[in-house]
Amino acid sequence: xxxxxxxxxxxxxxxxxxxxxxxxxxAAARQACLELMIHAxxxxxxxxxxxxxxxxxxxxxxxxxxxxxxxxxxxxxxxDEIVLSQSLKRIDFVGKGMVFLGAExxxxxxxxxxxxx
Numbered sequence: 001x002x003x004x005x006x007x008x009x010x011x012x013x014x015x016x017x018x019x020x021x022x023x024x025x026x027a028a029a030r031q032a033c034l035e036l037m038i039h040a041x042x043x044x045x046x047x048x049x050x051x052x053x054x055x056x057x058x059x060x061x062x063x064x065x066x067x068x069x070x071x072x073x074x075x076x077x078x079x080d081e082i083v084l085s086q087s088l089k090r091i092d093f094v095g096k097g098m099v100f101l102g103a104e105x106x107x108x109x110x111x112x113x114x115x116x117x
Contacts, residue, residue: 026109033107034077034099041072048072052082060086074102 041048053066061083068082080095101108 030099030101030107034075037072037075037105037107046072062086074104075107076100 049071050064050069051071052064052068054064056063056065063081063083065081067078068080069076069078070082071077077093077097077099079093079097081093083092083094085091
């Protein structure tokens with residue numbers, strides 16, 4: 001399992017986003033922000049943690065499955081399966097998933113200011 005983060009760091013990754021309604025535009029913008037964060041981390045050779053139940057490596061495609069989770073800083077991305085393709089230089093999130101963003105993440109919308117008078 002120690003080689004998986006190195007392989008993730010070696011890939012130039014792109015998130016695949018396919019919004020199907022206007023309500024998902026905010027989610028698409030957030031995923032684009034996550035893409036920029038991941039690219040910046042990989043370029044700066046900062047660590048990315050990967051955990052999963054099973055990992056399959058076929059050619060240059062790494063396929064973590066079963067609660068596949070990518071973590072860095074205060075960000076956690078969890079999906080049923082994550083497909084990392086070095087030749088396509090992209091990452092696909094498959095199945096049900098969740099993205100957890102901490103307050104320090106640049107992908108979080110700023111909180112509105114509330115004034116009491």
